[in-house]
Amino acid sequence: MSLEESDSGLQPEEPVPEFELENYEGEKVALSDLDNYDGVLVVFICNHCPYVKTQTAELRKLAEEFSSIAFVGINPNAETHPEDSIEKMSDFIEENDLSTSNFYYLADSDQEVAEEYGAKCTPDPFLLDWRHRLHYHGRLNDKRSPDQEVEEREMKSVIEDMLKRKKPPEEQKLSQGCSIKWKED
Numbered sequence: 478m479s480l481e482e483s484d485s486g487l488q489p490e491e492p493v494p495e496f497e498l499e500n501y502e503g504e505k506v507a508l509s510d511l512d513n514y515d516g517v518l519v520v521f522i523c524n525h526c527p528y529v530k531t532q533t534a535e536l537r538k539l540a541e542e543f544s545s546i547a548f549v550g551i552n553p554n555a556e557t558h559p560e561d562s563i564e565k566m567s568d569f570i571e572e573n574d575l576s577t578s579n580f581y582y583l584a585d586s587d588q589e590v591a592e593e594y595g596a597k598c599t600p601d602p603f604l605l606d607w608r609h610r611l612h613y614h615g616r617l618n619d620k621r622s623p624d625q626e627v628e629e630r631e632m633k634s635v636i637e638d639m640l641k642r643k644k645p646p647e648e649q650k651l652s653q654g655c656s657i658k659w660k661e662d
Contacts, residue, residue, distance in 0.1 A: 489645035494593040498583035501566035514547040521601040524569040525560035528654035533573040553591035555584035557658040598654035616652040
């Protein structure tokens with residue numbers, strides 16, 4: 478496990494790449510399918526990453542607090558890491574109680590979406606506004622280890638401000654996590 482810091486190069490208020498990916502049941506979900514939401518939180522995650530595991534409670538809490546936001550977990554390791562396989566994605570959802578109606582867990586089997594977004598680690602969150610423009614690329618909160626208490630729920634505050642149509646925050650606090658397990662060329 479190597480610790481990687483996120484920095485995609487996407488700029489706030491810039492349109493993000495469209496995607497269409499399959500969930501663990503084989504159903505396709507496109508970014509454009511989520512137009513009826515007030516925003517979309519795309520988070521590159523996987524099943525095995527300890528940094529993701531420290532954030533699943535926060536993801537669940539955010540999804541429950543903001544039903545007008547779509548939460549999209551994108552697994553870039555579905556083909557490269559056995560514990561992150563598509564078959565095990567449903568177990569991850571069940572174990573972490575993420576089966577809310579506004580949470581989608583999708584497999585990025587060819588890793589094209591992760592590459593287009595410039596994702597570097599898991600978790601790597603990208604908050605999109607209602608027009609699917611980047612509003613914030615940064616961490617969910619300040620928690621780094623399972624025994625650490627959350628002191629600042631940054632994403633919650635950023636979502637609240639976005640819903641009030643405030644400008645993106647000046648500071649984008651980068652996420653840290655396990656490096657994405659890239660396919661070898």
